[in-house]
Amino acid sequence: xxxxxxxxxxxxxxxxxxxxxxxxxxxxxxxxxxxxxxxxxxxxxxxxxxxxxxxxxxxxxxxxxxxxxxxxxxxxxxxxxxxxxxxxxxxxxxxxxxxxxxxxxxxxxxxxxxxxxxxxxxxxxxxxxxxxxxxxxxxxxxxxxxxxxxxxxxxxxxxxxxxxxxxxxxxxxxxxxxxxxxxxxxxxxxxxxxxxxxxxxxxxxxxxxxxxxxxxxxxxxxxxxxxxxxxxxxxxxxxxxxxxxx
Ligand code: NDP
Numbered sequence: 506x507x508x509x510x511x512x513x514x515x516x517x518x519x520x521x522x523x524x525x526x527x528x529x530x531x532x533x534x535x536x537x538x539x540x541x542x543x544x545x546x547x548x549x550x551x552x553x554x555x556x557x558x559x560x561x562x563x564x565x566x567x568x569x570x571x572x573x574x575x576x577x578x579x580x581x582x583x584x585x586x587x588x589x590x591x592x593x594x595x596x597x598x599x600x601x602x603x604x605x606x607x608x609x610x611x612x613x614x615x616x617x618x619x620x621x622x623x624x625x626x627x628x629x630x631x632x633x634x635x636x637x638x639x640x641x642x643x644x645x646x647x648x649x650x651x652x653x654x655x656x657x658x659x660x661x662x663x664x665x666x667x668x669x670x671x672x673x674x675x676x677x678x679x680x681x682x683x684x685x686x687x688x689x690x691x692x693x694x695x696x697x698x699x700x701x702x703x704x705x706x707x708x709x710x711x712x713x714x715x716x717x718x719x720x721x722x723x724x725x726x727x728x729x730x731x732x733x734x735x736x737x738x739x740x741x742x743x744x745x746x747x748x749x750x751x
Contacts, residue, residue: 508732509534512585516568517595519546521696522721529725531559538581539563568595568621578628590640593625600655601704611658618662633684640685643670647692655707685739687731692746693718717749
């Protein structure tokens with residue numbers, strides 16, 4: 506009933522929910538591998554965690570590269586000899602109505618939010634299956650449950666994350682591989698997520714919704730809970746909204 510000593514990979518650890526989760530899990534004794542593209546952020550988070558006595562390493566990894574995700578898994582195995590948990594958290598939300606035809610943003614969301622999660626799963630699954638132990642946590646969203654205007658593509662990617670995670674759960678359970686899956690579906694959380702919305706109408710809408718946004722620490726605590734349950738207990742999904750979010 507503990508996360509003490511568990512080896513946890515966190516993608517998108519350079520800000521927001523990933524960073525908060527690193528702090529929460531590190532404070533509870535997990536051994537961490539932090540991944541993202543911005544090395545300066547990872548380096549400074551690692552330094553701060555080390556000062557707190559956390560066992561932590563980082564490596565840059567772009568989740569849209571299957572090769573880099575394989576390297577991330579290998580880096581973790583070289584460092585700690587095992588992978589207990591991966592948190593596929595990296596994601597982007599450049600909202601805009603479809604008629605704006607932001608093709609580059611469609612592609613990026615599909616690459617990061619869907620393919621990034623698949624590559625993360627694929628990188629650790631052989632090791633977890635061999636050990637008959639592991640926990641794969643994928644960050645979806647309330648937008649994986651309901652579609653809002655401006656969010657057709659983003660919601661599509663987050664619906665996909667839930668479908669992929671549920672498929673994985675059924676496949677691994679059927680084979681008795683003892684691999685836990687968790688979908689974390691947050692509502693509005695105060696992070697850098699809305700900074701990258703290029704469409705001014707969508708940005709206005711998001712800014713209004715995010716007035717009630719909650720701290721990423723609340724998501725980190727939920728993630729910590731799912732990991733700290735006993736191995737035969739899989740918390741398959743948690744939805745966490747600001748109380749004031751409609
Ligand atoms: P942030 O923008 O603060 O964090 C996003 C993280 O993703 C960053 O660390 C960024 O790191 C990383 N990232 C983006 N693209 C890539 C890439 N190609 N390769 C590797 N890492 C990448 O936002 P959040 O913390 O809010 O987002 C985390 C997750 O939570 C996302 O999946 C998001 O969809 C989800 N979510 C967030 C909600 C919110 O309201 N904030 C609500 C529901 C879900 P870097 O740029 O350094 O690579």
